[in-house]
Amino acid sequence: MVFIATSLDGYIADKEGGLEWLFSIPNPQQIDMGYNAFINQIDAIVMGRKTFETVCGFECPWPYTKPVFVLSKSIKSVADTYADKVELVSGNLNEVVKSLHQKGHQRLYVDGGSTIQSFLQEDLIDDLILTTIPVLLGGGSPLFGDLAKPIDFEFVSSKVYLDKVPQVHYKRKRV
């Protein structure tokens, strides 16, 4: 499952890698736009190394309440601070997913641009929940990448948060 916000033109970070635009919509009550409800229904989080390092850089307590698996070919261990928080995984993505399923982690929250693209290339994503921030960034890190062939999804539902931010849930259409 993917739960992510993009710009109108499909970027998840701006040209400088910045995320400030994500917070450009006034949100005085700090509503979570469905994030906690989403997190409550997943079993574990799978993210790439870059997303992990971004999260490590946030000046806040560890934000996850579910097991976190970090996909990485390059790093072999994590700093002690994170040793009890994340587990490193690597190798063939289909096998990584199978192994997580066998450990009881059925519903995986897949996060980070490269990781989401890799999962989509293997057709391993069943739910896409996309929140659109109404700005054209005109460049940056795109959410979606190249695919060998098209992948059909189906519309499930849509909401509008704060009267300003549409969110649409799509599900993989399998025949």
Next chain:
Amino acid sequence: MVFIATSLDGYIADKEGGLEWLFSIPNPQQIDMGYNAFINQIDAIVMGRKTFETVCGFECPWPYTKPVFVLSKSIKSVADTYADKVELVSGNLNEVVKSLHQKGHQRLYVDGGSTIQSFLQEDLIDDLILTTIPVLLGGGSPLFGDLAKPIDFEFVSSKVYLDKVPQVHYKRKRV
């Protein structure tokens, strides 16, 4: 104004330039997903040469009921069949728009990927009405392109057609 359908990953044509995926959603009543209501509120259509040539290739009667202006640097005249249907325009986009406004064409329907991108680069688009077909094409002709700086829009409204196709109207946010 822009009224266009894209794939989930923001393409307006697939890798082979094909548009078949646009018609992948069963639409037995042939509903127009807001197209006629949109057309009724515009004064004229501005499209690029490529879109014009695509429309010329359709095996159907001329589909437009409003004046059509074709932007082109390269072509100097159109085939006789189209002489009473379209007018060629060229030059600086801001001046083209000013001149169309002076002729009474206030609300312009801007169509075609390159043309839309050029208008956005000049910040000449006030309304974006985007219909999303729930398929990841994984490549093709993107709707949006590079911009010198971000452009803020605002959510106006959203609809879902056929219980399957979300459409969102965004308006340029000018301060």
